[in-house]
Amino acid sequence: MRSCERLLDDVVPDLIRDRWPNKCDFRQRSRAKPGMTKDTMHSTPPPRTYRVKSFGCQMNVYDGERMAELLAQQGIAPAPEGEEADLVVLNTCHIREKAAEKVYSDIGRLRREDGTAPLIAVAGCVAQAEGEEIMTRAPSVSMVVGPQAYHRLPAMIADAVEGRRSVDTDMPTETKFDVLPARRKVGPSAFLTVQEGCDKFCTYCVVPYTRGAEISRPFNDLVEEAKRLVDAGAREITLLGQNVNAWRDAGGRGLERLIEALAAIPALARIRYTTSHPNDMTDGLIAAHRDIEKLMPFLHLPVQAGNDRVLKAMNRSHTTASYLAILDKVRAARPDIALSGDFIVGFPGETDAEFEDTLKLVEQVGYAQCFSFKYSARPGTPAATMDGQVPLDVMDERLQRLQTTLNVSQIAFNRASIGKRCVVLVERRGKHEGQWLGKSPWLQSVHFTGEVAIGDLVEVELVEAGPNSLSGQLV
Ligand code: 5AD
Ligand code: SF4
Numbered sequence: 516m517r518s519c520e521r522l523l524d525d526v527v528p529d530l531i532r533d534r535w536p537n538k539c540d541f542r543q544r545s546r547a548k549p550g551m552t553k554d555t556m557h558s559t560p561p562p563r564t565y566r567v568k569s570f571g572c573q574m575n576v577y578d579g580e581r582m583a584e585l586l587a588q589q590g591i592a593p594a595p596e597g598e599e600a601d602l603v604v605l606n607t608c609h610i611r612e613k614a615a616e617k618v619y620s621d622i623g624r625l626r627r628e629d630g631t632a633p634l635i636a637v638a639g640c641v642a643q644a645e646g647e648e649i650m651t652r653a654p655s656v657s658m659v660v661g662p663q664a665y666h667r668l669p670a671m672i673a674d675a676v677e678g679r680r681s682v683d684t685d686m687p688t689e690t691k692f693d694v695l696p697a698r699r700k701v702g703p704s705a706f707l708t709v710q711e712g713c714d715k716f717c718t719y720c721v722v723p724y725t726r727g728a729e730i731s732r733p734f735n736d737l738v739e740e741a742k743r744l745v746d747a748g749a750r751e752i753t754l755l756g757q758n759v760n761a762w763r764d765a766g767g768r769g770l771e772r773l774i775e776a777l778a779a780i781p782a783l784a785r786i787r788y789t790t791s792h793p794n795d796m797t798d799g800l801i802a803a804h805r806d807i808e809k810l811m812p813f814l815h816l817p818v819q820a821g822n823d824r825v826l827k828a829m830n831r832s833h834t835t836a837s838y839l840a841i842l843d844k845v846r847a848a849r850p851d852i853a854l855s856g857d858f859i860v861g862f863p864g865e866t867d868a869e870f871e872d873t874l875k876l877v878e879q880v881g882y883a884q885c886f887s888f889k890y891s892a893r894p895g896t897p898a899a900t901m902d903g904q905v906p907l908d909v910m911d912e913r914l915q916r917l918q919t920t921l922n923v924s925q926i927a928f929n930r931a932s933i934g935k936r937c938v939v940l941v942e943r944r945g946k947h948e949g950q951w952l953g954k955s956p957w958l959q960s961v962h963f964t965g966e967v968a969i970g971d972l973v974e975v976e977l978v979e980a981g982p983n984s985l986s987g988q989l990v
Contacts, residue, residue: 712727771800792817794832936990938972941967
Protein backbone atom coordinates (compact mmCIF):
# COMPACT_ATOMS: atom_id res chain seq x y z
CA MET A 516 0.00 0.00 0.00
CA ARG A 517 1.30 3.52 -0.73
CA SER A 518 2.31 5.49 2.31
CA CYS A 519 -0.20 8.23 1.55
CA GLU A 520 -3.13 5.82 1.71
CA ARG A 521 -1.95 4.42 5.01
CA LEU A 522 -1.83 7.90 6.37
CA LEU A 523 -5.43 8.80 5.68
CA ASP A 524 -6.18 7.47 9.13
CA ASP A 525 -3.47 9.63 10.59
CA VAL A 526 -3.76 13.30 11.44
CA VAL A 527 -5.21 14.72 8.21
CA PRO A 528 -5.68 18.47 8.15
CA ASP A 529 -9.37 19.30 7.97
CA LEU A 530 -8.73 21.62 5.07
CA ILE A 531 -7.81 18.74 2.82
CA ARG A 532 -10.43 16.32 4.11
CA ASP A 533 -13.12 18.92 3.47
CA ARG A 534 -12.01 19.62 -0.04
CA TRP A 535 -11.13 16.22 -1.32
CA PRO A 536 -12.48 13.47 0.84
CA ASN A 537 -10.88 10.12 0.04
CA LYS A 538 -7.90 11.70 -1.66
CA CYS A 539 -4.51 10.75 -0.41
CA ASP A 540 -2.82 13.08 1.99
CA PHE A 541 0.86 13.72 1.99
CA ARG A 542 0.90 15.74 5.18
CA GLN A 543 2.12 12.92 7.31
CA ARG A 544 2.88 13.60 10.90
CA SER A 545 5.65 11.21 11.71
CA ARG A 546 8.64 12.60 13.56
CA ALA A 547 12.15 11.53 14.18
CA LYS A 548 12.01 10.20 17.71
CA PRO A 549 14.30 7.43 18.83
CA GLY A 550 11.29 5.26 19.64
CA MET A 551 9.92 5.66 16.15
CA THR A 552 12.96 4.77 14.17
CA LYS A 553 12.08 1.34 13.02
CA ASP A 554 15.14 -0.22 11.58
CA THR A 555 18.69 -0.12 12.61
CA MET A 556 21.75 -0.07 10.38
CA HIS A 557 25.38 -0.49 11.28
CA SER A 558 26.84 2.42 13.22
CA THR A 559 29.17 4.55 11.16
CA PRO A 560 31.81 7.24 11.82
CA PRO A 561 30.42 10.80 11.94
CA PRO A 562 30.45 12.32 8.44
CA ARG A 563 33.26 14.76 7.74
CA THR A 564 32.10 15.85 4.29
CA TYR A 565 28.72 16.44 2.63
CA ARG A 566 27.19 17.05 -0.78
CA VAL A 567 23.69 18.49 -1.23
CA LYS A 568 22.06 17.80 -4.62
CA SER A 569 19.01 19.99 -5.18
CA PHE A 570 16.45 19.33 -7.91
CA GLY A 571 13.48 21.39 -9.05
CA CYS A 572 12.42 24.88 -8.08
CA GLN A 573 14.32 27.87 -6.71
CA MET A 574 12.79 27.18 -3.31
CA ASN A 575 14.66 23.87 -3.31
CA VAL A 576 17.86 25.69 -4.24
CA TYR A 577 17.30 27.98 -1.24
CA ASP A 578 16.53 25.02 1.06
CA GLY A 579 19.65 23.24 -0.25
CA GLU A 580 21.78 26.27 0.62
CA ARG A 581 20.28 26.45 4.10
CA MET A 582 20.91 22.72 4.67
CA ALA A 583 24.51 23.19 3.54
CA GLU A 584 24.93 26.04 6.03
CA LEU A 585 23.44 23.88 8.76
CA LEU A 586 25.83 21.02 7.98
CA ALA A 587 28.78 23.41 7.90
CA GLN A 588 27.74 24.66 11.35
CA GLN A 589 28.01 21.04 12.53
CA GLY A 590 31.63 20.99 11.37
CA ILE A 591 30.87 18.98 8.21
CA ALA A 592 32.70 20.37 5.16
CA PRO A 593 31.59 20.39 1.53
CA ALA A 594 33.13 17.42 -0.31
CA PRO A 595 35.85 18.52 -2.74
CA GLU A 596 34.82 18.38 -6.42
CA GLY A 597 35.15 14.85 -7.79
CA GLU A 598 35.47 13.21 -4.37
CA GLU A 599 32.85 11.08 -2.69
CA ALA A 600 31.06 12.72 0.24
CA ASP A 601 30.50 10.94 3.57
CA LEU A 602 26.95 12.31 3.61
CA VAL A 603 24.77 12.89 0.55
CA VAL A 604 21.54 14.88 0.77
CA LEU A 605 19.19 14.36 -2.19
CA ASN A 606 16.92 17.40 -2.07
CA THR A 607 14.10 16.20 -4.29
CA CYS A 608 11.26 17.63 -6.35
CA HIS A 609 7.89 15.96 -6.83
CA ILE A 610 6.08 18.39 -9.08
CA ARG A 611 6.28 16.50 -12.36
CA GLU A 612 7.21 13.19 -13.94
CA LYS A 613 8.49 10.14 -12.24
CA ALA A 614 10.22 12.03 -9.47
CA ALA A 615 10.13 9.20 -6.98
CA GLU A 616 11.56 6.69 -9.46
CA LYS A 617 14.40 9.09 -10.23
CA VAL A 618 15.23 9.30 -6.54
CA TYR A 619 15.47 5.53 -6.26
CA SER A 620 17.82 5.32 -9.21
CA ASP A 621 19.93 8.18 -7.76
CA ILE A 622 20.14 6.26 -4.49
CA GLY A 623 21.19 3.13 -6.39
CA ARG A 624 23.96 5.05 -8.11
CA LEU A 625 25.45 6.05 -4.75
CA ARG A 626 26.19 2.41 -3.95
CA ARG A 627 29.90 1.60 -3.97
CA GLU A 628 31.46 -1.42 -5.63
CA ASP A 629 31.72 -3.24 -2.28
CA GLY A 630 27.97 -2.79 -1.72
CA THR A 631 28.33 -0.07 0.94
CA ALA A 632 27.11 3.52 0.50
CA PRO A 633 27.65 6.93 2.07
CA LEU A 634 25.13 8.20 4.61
CA ILE A 635 22.09 9.17 2.53
CA ALA A 636 19.38 11.66 3.44
CA VAL A 637 16.37 12.10 1.16
CA ALA A 638 14.94 15.60 1.59
CA GLY A 639 12.42 17.78 -0.26
CA CYS A 640 8.99 17.05 -1.66
CA VAL A 641 9.50 13.38 -2.60
CA ALA A 642 10.55 12.80 1.02
CA GLN A 643 7.34 14.50 2.16
CA ALA A 644 5.15 12.54 -0.25
CA GLU A 645 6.72 9.11 0.07
CA GLY A 646 7.87 9.19 3.72
CA GLU A 647 8.31 5.75 5.23
CA GLU A 648 7.99 4.07 1.83
CA ILE A 649 11.47 5.31 0.97
CA MET A 650 12.81 3.51 4.04
CA THR A 651 11.17 0.29 2.94
CA ARG A 652 12.27 0.48 -0.67
CA ALA A 653 15.76 1.88 -0.14
CA PRO A 654 17.58 0.19 2.75
CA SER A 655 20.68 2.34 2.19
CA VAL A 656 18.79 5.53 3.10
CA SER A 657 19.31 6.60 6.72
CA MET A 658 17.21 9.77 6.84
CA VAL A 659 14.00 10.99 5.18
CA VAL A 660 13.27 14.62 5.95
CA GLY A 661 10.47 16.86 4.65
CA PRO A 662 10.85 20.50 3.57
CA GLN A 663 9.51 21.86 6.87
CA ALA A 664 11.68 19.69 9.10
CA TYR A 665 15.20 19.88 7.71
CA HIS A 666 16.42 22.02 10.60
CA ARG A 667 16.31 18.76 12.56
CA LEU A 668 18.96 17.15 10.34
CA PRO A 669 21.74 17.34 12.98
CA ALA A 670 19.73 15.13 15.38
CA MET A 671 18.91 12.75 12.54
CA ILE A 672 22.57 12.54 11.56
CA ALA A 673 23.47 11.73 15.18
CA ASP A 674 20.90 8.92 15.07
CA ALA A 675 22.26 7.67 11.75
CA VAL A 676 25.80 7.57 13.15
CA GLU A 677 24.46 5.34 15.94
CA GLY A 678 22.88 3.13 13.28
CA ARG A 679 19.28 4.35 13.67
CA ARG A 680 17.22 5.34 10.64
CA SER A 681 14.67 8.16 10.95
CA VAL A 682 11.79 9.75 9.08
CA ASP A 683 10.70 13.32 9.84
CA THR A 684 7.93 14.64 7.63
CA ASP A 685 6.38 16.70 10.37
CA MET A 686 5.09 20.20 9.69
CA PRO A 687 6.14 21.53 13.10
CA THR A 688 4.79 24.62 14.78
CA GLU A 689 8.31 25.88 15.44
CA THR A 690 9.70 27.21 12.21
CA LYS A 691 12.96 26.03 10.71
CA PHE A 692 13.82 29.67 10.01
CA ASP A 693 14.19 30.38 13.74
CA VAL A 694 16.69 27.57 14.13
CA LEU A 695 18.83 27.73 11.00
CA PRO A 696 22.26 29.40 11.23
CA ALA A 697 22.71 32.96 9.94
CA ARG A 698 23.64 33.47 6.28
CA ARG A 699 27.41 34.00 5.87
CA LYS A 700 28.56 34.02 2.27
CA VAL A 701 26.37 34.33 -0.80
CA GLY A 702 26.81 35.29 -4.46
CA PRO A 703 25.70 38.64 -5.93
CA SER A 704 22.19 37.29 -6.53
CA ALA A 705 20.61 35.58 -3.52
CA PHE A 706 17.29 33.92 -2.75
CA LEU A 707 15.19 34.70 0.29
CA THR A 708 12.16 32.53 1.07
CA VAL A 709 9.43 34.80 2.41
CA GLN A 710 6.41 32.55 2.01
CA GLU A 711 5.85 28.83 1.79
CA GLY A 712 3.01 26.53 0.92
CA CYS A 713 -0.14 26.95 -1.09
CA ASP A 714 -3.88 27.03 -0.40
CA LYS A 715 -4.93 27.29 -4.03
CA PHE A 716 -5.35 23.57 -4.75
CA CYS A 717 -5.01 23.60 -8.51
CA THR A 718 -6.32 20.16 -9.39
CA TYR A 719 -3.05 18.95 -11.00
CA CYS A 720 -0.63 20.10 -8.31
CA VAL A 721 1.01 18.37 -5.33
CA VAL A 722 2.41 21.50 -3.72
CA PRO A 723 -0.46 22.07 -1.25
CA TYR A 724 0.27 18.56 0.07
CA THR A 725 4.05 18.50 0.04
CA ARG A 726 4.66 22.08 1.16
CA GLY A 727 1.57 22.51 3.30
CA ALA A 728 -0.70 25.51 3.86
CA GLU A 729 0.35 29.07 2.98
CA ILE A 730 2.49 30.65 5.66
CA SER A 731 4.23 34.01 5.58
CA ARG A 732 7.45 34.66 7.46
CA PRO A 733 7.41 37.71 9.78
CA PHE A 734 8.32 41.11 8.34
CA ASN A 735 11.16 41.90 10.74
CA ASP A 736 12.80 38.47 10.33
CA LEU A 737 12.84 38.99 6.58
CA VAL A 738 14.31 42.49 6.75
CA GLU A 739 17.01 41.13 9.09
CA GLU A 740 17.78 38.17 6.82
CA ALA A 741 17.91 40.49 3.80
CA LYS A 742 20.40 42.75 5.60
CA ARG A 743 22.56 39.73 6.41
CA LEU A 744 22.43 38.60 2.78
CA VAL A 745 23.57 42.05 1.68
CA ASP A 746 26.38 42.01 4.28
CA ALA A 747 27.34 38.58 2.90
CA GLY A 748 27.70 39.95 -0.63
CA ALA A 749 24.22 40.03 -2.24
CA ARG A 750 23.41 42.95 -4.54
CA GLU A 751 20.16 41.41 -5.72
CA ILE A 752 17.58 39.50 -3.70
CA THR A 753 14.83 37.36 -5.20
CA LEU A 754 11.97 36.85 -2.79
CA LEU A 755 10.68 33.31 -3.05
CA GLY A 756 7.38 31.66 -2.31
CA GLN A 757 5.10 29.10 -3.90
CA ASN A 758 2.63 32.00 -3.87
CA VAL A 759 4.98 34.81 -3.09
CA ASN A 760 2.46 37.56 -3.78
CA ALA A 761 0.15 36.03 -1.16
CA TRP A 762 2.71 37.13 1.45
CA ARG A 763 1.02 39.08 4.26
CA ASP A 764 2.33 39.97 7.68
CA ALA A 765 0.28 39.69 10.85
CA GLY A 766 -0.82 43.32 10.49
CA GLY A 767 -2.08 42.70 6.94
CA ARG A 768 0.79 44.41 5.12
CA GLY A 769 1.25 43.03 1.60
CA LEU A 770 4.39 42.14 -0.34
CA GLU A 771 4.80 45.70 -1.66
CA ARG A 772 5.44 46.94 1.89
CA LEU A 773 8.16 44.33 2.38
CA ILE A 774 9.71 45.26 -0.98
CA GLU A 775 9.62 48.92 0.07
CA ALA A 776 11.45 48.10 3.33
CA LEU A 777 14.10 46.06 1.51
CA ALA A 778 14.56 48.81 -1.06
CA ALA A 779 15.70 51.02 1.83
CA ILE A 780 18.79 48.82 2.38
CA PRO A 781 21.44 51.03 0.73
CA ALA A 782 23.75 48.34 -0.72
CA LEU A 783 20.89 46.28 -2.11
CA ALA A 784 20.46 47.26 -5.77
CA ARG A 785 17.79 44.95 -7.09
CA ILE A 786 14.70 43.14 -5.86
CA ARG A 787 12.72 40.44 -7.66
CA TYR A 788 9.99 38.05 -6.56
CA THR A 789 8.68 34.74 -7.81
CA THR A 790 6.29 32.92 -8.24
CA SER A 791 2.97 34.70 -8.22
CA HIS A 792 -0.69 33.76 -8.57
CA PRO A 793 -2.96 36.06 -10.62
CA ASN A 794 -5.54 36.22 -7.81
CA ASP A 795 -3.00 37.72 -5.40
CA MET A 796 -1.79 40.40 -7.83
CA THR A 797 -3.05 43.39 -5.86
CA ASP A 798 -3.18 47.00 -7.02
CA GLY A 799 -0.64 47.81 -4.28
CA LEU A 800 1.88 45.33 -5.67
CA ILE A 801 1.25 46.51 -9.23
CA ALA A 802 1.85 50.11 -8.10
CA ALA A 803 5.17 49.00 -6.55
CA HIS A 804 6.37 48.24 -10.09
CA ARG A 805 5.79 51.91 -10.89
CA ASP A 806 7.06 53.41 -7.64
CA ILE A 807 10.00 51.35 -6.43
CA GLU A 808 13.01 51.75 -8.68
CA LYS A 809 14.90 48.79 -7.20
CA LEU A 810 12.03 46.45 -8.06
CA MET A 811 13.08 44.98 -11.40
CA PRO A 812 10.74 45.16 -14.41
CA PHE A 813 10.00 41.44 -14.54
CA LEU A 814 6.90 39.50 -13.57
CA HIS A 815 6.48 35.75 -13.53
CA LEU A 816 2.72 35.25 -13.53
CA PRO A 817 1.70 31.73 -14.55
CA VAL A 818 -1.58 31.35 -16.43
CA GLN A 819 -1.21 27.59 -17.22
CA ALA A 820 -3.71 27.54 -20.13
CA GLY A 821 -5.51 29.90 -22.49
CA ASN A 822 -8.96 28.36 -22.35
CA ASP A 823 -11.54 29.11 -19.66
CA ARG A 824 -13.04 25.63 -19.48
CA VAL A 825 -9.59 24.17 -18.91
CA LEU A 826 -8.75 26.85 -16.34
CA LYS A 827 -11.95 26.02 -14.46
CA ALA A 828 -11.15 22.29 -14.51
CA MET A 829 -7.69 23.20 -13.20
CA ASN A 830 -9.38 25.15 -10.37
CA ARG A 831 -7.29 28.19 -11.24
CA SER A 832 -10.05 30.61 -10.17
CA HIS A 833 -9.15 33.14 -12.84
CA THR A 834 -10.17 33.41 -16.48
CA THR A 835 -8.10 34.38 -19.49
CA ALA A 836 -9.88 37.75 -19.49
CA SER A 837 -9.15 38.47 -15.82
CA TYR A 838 -5.52 37.40 -16.36
CA LEU A 839 -5.15 39.71 -19.37
CA ALA A 840 -6.75 42.56 -17.42
CA ILE A 841 -4.06 42.18 -14.73
CA LEU A 842 -1.33 42.28 -17.37
CA ASP A 843 -2.85 45.47 -18.79
CA LYS A 844 -2.67 47.10 -15.37
CA VAL A 845 0.90 45.92 -14.83
CA ARG A 846 1.95 47.29 -18.22
CA ALA A 847 0.26 50.59 -17.47
CA ALA A 848 2.28 50.80 -14.24
CA ARG A 849 5.57 49.68 -15.78
CA PRO A 850 5.47 49.83 -19.60
CA ASP A 851 8.79 48.02 -20.12
CA ILE A 852 7.91 45.06 -17.87
CA ALA A 853 9.09 41.64 -19.10
CA LEU A 854 6.39 39.01 -18.65
CA SER A 855 6.87 35.36 -17.93
CA GLY A 856 4.59 32.43 -17.23
CA ASP A 857 4.10 28.69 -16.85
CA PHE A 858 1.99 26.51 -19.14
CA ILE A 859 0.72 22.97 -18.94
CA VAL A 860 -0.30 21.17 -22.14
CA GLY A 861 -2.49 18.08 -22.19
CA PHE A 862 -4.46 18.67 -19.01
CA PRO A 863 -7.13 15.91 -18.87
CA GLY A 864 -9.90 16.64 -21.35
CA GLU A 865 -7.99 19.40 -23.21
CA THR A 866 -9.15 19.34 -26.84
CA ASP A 867 -7.18 20.49 -29.87
CA ALA A 868 -9.29 23.64 -30.08
CA GLU A 869 -8.72 24.40 -26.37
CA PHE A 870 -4.99 23.95 -26.85
CA GLU A 871 -5.11 26.40 -29.80
CA ASP A 872 -6.52 28.97 -27.36
CA THR A 873 -3.28 28.66 -25.37
CA LEU A 874 -1.25 29.45 -28.51
CA LYS A 875 -3.45 32.48 -29.18
CA LEU A 876 -2.96 33.76 -25.64
CA VAL A 877 0.83 33.42 -25.96
CA GLU A 878 0.77 35.42 -29.20
CA GLN A 879 -1.42 38.06 -27.61
CA VAL A 880 0.71 38.56 -24.49
CA GLY A 881 4.19 38.62 -26.03
CA TYR A 882 6.08 36.87 -23.23
CA ALA A 883 9.78 37.50 -22.62
CA GLN A 884 10.34 33.92 -21.41
CA CYS A 885 8.23 31.03 -20.17
CA PHE A 886 8.26 27.52 -18.79
CA SER A 887 6.06 24.91 -20.41
CA PHE A 888 5.33 21.35 -19.35
CA LYS A 889 3.45 18.25 -20.34
CA TYR A 890 0.75 17.46 -17.84
CA SER A 891 1.97 14.84 -15.40
CA ALA A 892 -0.56 12.94 -13.29
CA ARG A 893 0.38 13.32 -9.63
CA PRO A 894 -0.97 10.54 -7.43
CA GLY A 895 -3.62 11.80 -5.05
CA THR A 896 -4.50 14.98 -6.94
CA PRO A 897 -8.03 15.30 -8.40
CA ALA A 898 -6.83 15.62 -12.01
CA ALA A 899 -5.02 12.27 -11.85
CA THR A 900 -8.35 10.43 -11.92
CA MET A 901 -10.21 12.76 -14.30
CA ASP A 902 -11.61 11.40 -17.54
CA GLY A 903 -9.92 12.25 -20.82
CA GLN A 904 -6.25 11.72 -19.92
CA VAL A 905 -4.41 12.94 -23.02
CA PRO A 906 -2.10 10.45 -24.80
CA LEU A 907 1.62 11.13 -24.57
CA ASP A 908 2.13 11.58 -28.32
CA VAL A 909 -0.57 14.27 -28.38
CA MET A 910 1.07 16.02 -25.42
CA ASP A 911 4.47 15.80 -27.14
CA GLU A 912 3.13 17.45 -30.25
CA ARG A 913 1.32 20.18 -28.32
CA LEU A 914 4.39 20.92 -26.23
CA GLN A 915 6.53 21.23 -29.33
CA ARG A 916 4.07 23.64 -30.96
CA LEU A 917 3.77 25.69 -27.78
CA GLN A 918 7.53 25.89 -27.34
CA THR A 919 7.96 27.01 -30.94
CA THR A 920 5.43 29.79 -30.34
CA LEU A 921 7.08 30.74 -27.04
CA ASN A 922 10.50 30.85 -28.73
CA VAL A 923 9.22 33.24 -31.38
CA SER A 924 7.94 35.47 -28.60
CA GLN A 925 11.19 35.28 -26.63
CA ILE A 926 13.36 36.06 -29.65
CA ALA A 927 11.11 39.01 -30.53
CA PHE A 928 11.44 40.33 -26.98
CA ASN A 929 15.23 39.96 -27.04
CA ARG A 930 15.52 41.56 -30.49
CA ALA A 931 13.48 44.53 -29.32
CA SER A 932 16.18 45.09 -26.67
CA ILE A 933 18.95 45.65 -29.24
CA GLY A 934 20.27 49.18 -29.02
CA LYS A 935 19.09 49.65 -25.43
CA ARG A 936 21.49 50.60 -22.67
CA CYS A 937 20.91 48.92 -19.34
CA VAL A 938 22.58 48.02 -16.08
CA VAL A 939 23.86 44.44 -15.85
CA LEU A 940 24.63 42.70 -12.57
CA VAL A 941 27.81 40.69 -13.14
CA GLU A 942 27.25 37.14 -11.85
CA ARG A 943 30.08 34.98 -13.18
CA ARG A 944 32.79 34.45 -15.79
CA GLY A 945 31.72 33.24 -19.24
CA LYS A 946 33.12 30.29 -21.20
CA HIS A 947 35.47 32.42 -23.28
CA GLU A 948 38.62 34.25 -22.17
CA GLY A 949 37.74 37.65 -20.68
CA GLN A 950 33.99 37.05 -21.00
CA TRP A 951 31.51 37.84 -18.23
CA LEU A 952 27.88 36.87 -17.70
CA GLY A 953 25.22 38.86 -15.95
CA LYS A 954 21.53 39.72 -15.99
CA SER A 955 19.71 42.67 -17.48
CA PRO A 956 16.86 44.26 -15.49
CA TRP A 957 14.49 42.11 -17.63
CA LEU A 958 16.26 38.91 -16.47
CA GLN A 959 17.95 38.30 -19.82
CA SER A 960 21.40 36.72 -19.73
CA VAL A 961 23.93 39.17 -21.12
CA HIS A 962 27.53 38.35 -22.03
CA PHE A 963 30.25 40.90 -22.63
CA THR A 964 33.99 41.43 -22.18
CA GLY A 965 35.81 44.06 -20.14
CA GLU A 966 37.47 44.88 -16.84
CA VAL A 967 34.78 44.10 -14.27
CA ALA A 968 34.34 41.97 -11.16
CA ILE A 969 31.60 39.65 -9.93
CA GLY A 970 28.93 41.68 -8.14
CA ASP A 971 29.57 44.87 -10.15
CA LEU A 972 26.64 46.72 -11.67
CA VAL A 973 27.83 47.93 -15.03
CA GLU A 974 26.24 49.82 -17.89
CA VAL A 975 26.07 47.84 -21.09
CA GLU A 976 24.73 48.48 -24.57
CA LEU A 977 22.86 45.46 -25.94
CA VAL A 978 24.15 44.78 -29.44
CA GLU A 979 23.06 41.29 -30.50
CA ALA A 980 20.23 38.96 -29.54
CA GLY A 981 19.86 35.19 -29.57
CA PRO A 982 16.93 33.19 -28.23
CA ASN A 983 18.47 32.68 -24.79
CA SER A 984 20.97 35.47 -24.34
CA LEU A 985 22.21 38.82 -25.60
CA SER A 986 25.64 40.15 -26.17
CA GLY A 987 26.55 43.57 -24.91
CA GLN A 988 29.32 46.15 -24.93
CA LEU A 989 30.47 47.93 -21.82
CA VAL A 990 29.60 51.59 -22.05
N1 5AD B 1 2.07 18.47 -14.42
C1 5AD B 1 2.73 19.35 -15.22
N2 5AD B 1 3.13 20.56 -14.78
C2 5AD B 1 2.86 20.88 -13.50
N3 5AD B 1 3.13 21.98 -12.79
C3 5AD B 1 2.66 21.81 -11.55
N4 5AD B 1 2.09 20.61 -11.43
C4 5AD B 1 2.19 20.01 -12.63
C5 5AD B 1 1.78 18.75 -13.14
N5 5AD B 1 1.12 17.88 -12.39
C6 5AD B 1 3.78 23.15 -13.37
C7 5AD B 1 2.89 24.38 -13.33
C8 5AD B 1 3.49 25.21 -12.24
C9 5AD B 1 4.95 24.85 -12.36
C10 5AD B 1 5.79 25.16 -11.18
O1 5AD B 1 4.93 23.46 -12.60
O2 5AD B 1 2.99 25.04 -14.58
O3 5AD B 1 3.27 26.59 -12.40
FE1 SF4 C 1 0.40 24.42 -7.35
FE2 SF4 C 1 0.85 27.01 -7.94
FE3 SF4 C 1 -1.65 25.99 -8.11
FE4 SF4 C 1 -0.49 26.34 -5.71
S1 SF4 C 1 -1.06 27.96 -7.20
S2 SF4 C 1 -1.64 24.56 -6.35
S3 SF4 C 1 1.65 25.86 -6.17
S4 SF4 C 1 0.18 25.44 -9.36
